[in-house]
Structures are given as C-alpha cells and as structure tokens.
Amino acid sequence: AIEDALTDYGRSTTSGTVYLARCVNGKLKIGISTNIDRRKEDLKNEERNQVIDIVDTFESDDITKNEAVLHELCASYKANGNNGVRWLQECGNSELFTDCVEVMEIWNRYKPKNI
16 A cells, blocks of 8 residues: 555655664664765764664665555554653654564565565
8 A cells, every 4th residue: 555655646766775773772763864874873863763783774766665664564563762752743653663573574574685
C-alpha cells in the first residue's frame, strides 16, 4: 500500500543512504541521508535521537520509499524518543524502534541482496 501511494502521487525520488543506527539508550533508528558522512556527525549530537553507532547502511535510488516501508514493517517495534514523549507529534511518530532480533531480521530481509 505504501509503494502504491508513493507512486500514485507522482512524487520525485531521491538517491542516498538508508541507515540503521543504535541510539545512546539502546534503541534503533531507521533513517535516510543524502550525505551519510555529515549525517553521522549530526546524529552524534541529536538530543532526542542521539546515535552512538551506525549498525548498517544501504544505498538506494528512492530513500524516502525505503524508509517508509521499513518504518511500516517495523511498526510493531516502534519506541518513543530517548527522553520520552515531550511533544505531541512524537507520540507514535518516532523514528526509533526496540533493539531486538525481529527488527534486525526485518532490516536484513528488506536490505537489497546485491550489496
């Protein structure tokens, strides 16, 4: 359904990196960047989603789609931000997920095999 919706609205695509990162509190973050080296530095300083390690990445011609699909596939494992919910928009809208085998399996199954 996500792929259909993205296609139906004729949006443009962006190439870049999809990443899986571990946060300071042990949660996992699924995100995207067009400049992964700069993003790694930014993530180290984020207050709400501070990252300590990039676990894995893959290159994509459509990072927005890949991020949306991964977020949906991992929705059952969604977790609130590092500091708990402080803003209404964070409730259920976090990019963080429980660090568990299931999320890692979803990531590994979804990640392109030709990397």
